[in-house]
Every structure is written in structure tokens, then in C-alpha cells.
Amino acid sequence: MFAIATDMGALVLLTLLFSLSSAPAHGWPDQDYKDQLLSSAQLDKDWLISIRRQIHENPELRFQEHNTSALIRQQLHQLCIPYSYPFANTGIVAQIGSGSKPVVALRADIDALPLQELVEWEHRSKFDGKMHACGHDAHTTMLLGAAKLLNQRKDRLQGTVRLLFQPAEEGGAGASHMIKEGALGDAEAIFGIHVDFEIPTGSIGLISGPVLAATSFFEAKIQGVGGHAAGPHLTVDPILAASLAILALQQLTSREADPLDSQVLSITYVRGGSTFNVIPSYVEFGGTLRSLTTKGLYRLQQRLKEVIEGQAAVHRCKAFIDMKEEEYPFYPAVVNDDGLHQHVEKVGRLLLGPENIKRGEKIMAGEDFAFYQEKIPGYMISIGMRNEELGSIHPMHSPYFFLDEDVLPIGAALNTALAELYLNEHKHSILDPA
């Protein structure tokens, strides 16, 4: 009892000291703040473009981002920004600010896709079969841009910003490895920006709650007994068993899923047999499962197993199901934090004007940003880069994907303001009992 009373007394005293010594809360920044930040970012535009083009020309696949990582470290070194390396093989965490709480994190992904670039332009990928077709070259550049801006303004930072340069977003769950290796540190919130070809450059798309799906993949093997097709009674036909299993699976989304929890179950290949008169001994098929809630995906995975095994058994076959976790790790759903939504919207309105804040769209793609959001509140923002004149009209993962580079300074400024203003608004949270 006594000890507790002492602690309470200390806390009250500390609170008192802090409220006396800390400067009065700054008001919400004005037009000057916005003009200054945006013009500083525009001054860096040529530098940003040159970095983005270097990364674009030299794409590296998940967990092999060695040159990309070296380029980032070299830039941080030149800017005199301290960083830790490596995280998750090639990842980097830079840190700017006071070193004390509150701490906020910004994240960029750095990996490219196994895709042949089909855009004919001067700075196309120099490596056949590899391309930055998801804009991660832009994300990396925008975060380096923010690093420079934050560093120029570090004296006014009311806490600490951690900048996460993360490998292997594309299927490698790089984020989960970053977390395991301590990349989040004491961060209490995290922001991530992804380019979006559907809304014009200069705008952003925001959506609170579920945004992107929890995703997983699977492969099933149905084992029967092969034999001559003229004597089916002497075989155990895996083709029939696989066919009925595939049909039965469709009922999981149509009959068992909550209609308000969007789910997808797609079978994307079937392999079995090779000729007209032989019943094969086994059939393989596989595909993907998605759900806007992580819980929904776990349930779908469980039921997928039960249905395939059950259907196989009915037809006297055996089923083997592999969720392919090694090659294609499970991703949780991306769920944007309601509290951070207010912050992002305010910052967006200030920086880009209310008319440029659009309602985001949910899609059933996955993003490993979700792993951070399982640990701390997080928010993913879509940043517009559509520009019809330039031909920046192609979706992510298209070999024709083409970035409007005007997005780079905007993204750098947005990252900066998100972190800086978050710290301004949360600088007292050091006293929160949590």
C-alpha cells in the first residue's frame, strides 16, 4: 500500500512538473506551415526523381534488395541521419528526433516484382524479368525525401520518428520479420503510403477500417488409384473427387461466410492426368483465399481443409492440403485505425486541400503492412499518381505500370507532415499510464 501511494505521489508530482515546464500546446499549423513544407519538398524534386530512377532501373526481388539497401544507406549517410542495419536481411531503420517518446513510425517497402517491364522509356528496368511495377521505388524515394525534410526540421520535432525501409512486401511478409527483429522500437503508431493509379496526382484516398484482405494460398492433392479408363470400377477416380471438392468449396463463400465480411475463394489451377484412356492416380489443384477480416480467413482455411478432406473421403480418396506458408506466408487484413483516420484526414486537408481528399476503395489484395497494425495502430494511405497525359493509367502489377513522378515531392511532404504533426499532437502521451 505504502509503495503504491509513493508511486502515485511521484506521478502527480511528475505530471505537475511536466505541465509547468512544457511549452503550451501548439495550435494546428497554418497556411505558412503548408507552404513552407511543400516548397521545401519541391526544391528536392530533381534529387527525388534521380533516386527513384536509379531504383527503378535496378529492381531487386524480395529479400535480395542489396543494392537498393546500399543506395538508401548511402543517402542516409550523406544526410547524416543515423540508422540501424540490417533488419530482415536488407531492411533499414533510420531515426530522427529527440530519441524520446512519443515515437511514430513511417514505412516504405523496397522490393520489386518478377515481371518484365513493357514500358519503352529511358529509365526502364535494366534487368529482364524484374520490375518496380507496384511503385515501391516511389515509396522508398518518398521516405528518403521525408528523411531529408524531417532532418532539416529536426529541432522542432516533439519526439522521435522511425523510418522503416522494409524488404519483401511482395509475398515475403518482410514486415513480420522487421517486427521480430525489433524495427518498431517504441513506436506507438505507424503510417504507410501506397501509390494509386485510380486517383489523380495531388490527391489521396482514405478509408477507415478494413481496406485490404487477409490472404493465403493453398495446394491440395487428391490421391486415388489410377488404372485403365475402360475399367473405372477397378480404380479410385481422383478426378471426380477433385471436381466435387471444387464445387463444394464454392459454398463456403456463398453459404457460410457472413455476407458483410467479403471473402474470396478462387481455384486457379487443376492438374491431373495426361491422356484419354487412363484414370490418373492423383489430381492437384490450388488457389487463394481472401477475407476482409483476419478471423474470417482463419475460418475459411479451416473449412477448406474439412471440405476437401470430406469430399475426398466420400469418393474413397485421400486428401493432402498444404497452405504453402513457407513460400507464401499468410497476411492478416489491413485495417486502418479509426483514431488515426482523423489525423490523416486533417493532415491531408491541410496539405492538399479538402477537394483532394477522396474516399478510398477496399480491394481484396493483400499488404504486409497489416503485420504492423497487429502490434500498434496503423494507417495506410493511397496517394494518387494518375496522369492521363503521361500515361500513368495502368494498375499496379501491370508490365505497363508507369509512375507520375510529380507524386514524389507530395509523398515526401505528406510523410513528413504525418509524423511531425502526430508528434505535436501526442507529445504529452509520455505521461499516459499505459
Ligand SMILES: *[C@@H]1O[C@H](CO)[C@@H](O)[C@H](O)[C@H]1NC(C)=O
Ligand atoms: C548490384 O550492384 C552490382 C555492383 O555494382 C552490380 O554488378 C549488379 O548488377 C547490381 N545488381 C542489381 C540487381 O542491381
Ligand SMILES: [Zn+2]
Ligand atoms: Zn504489389
Ligand SMILES: [Zn+2]
Ligand atoms: Zn505494393
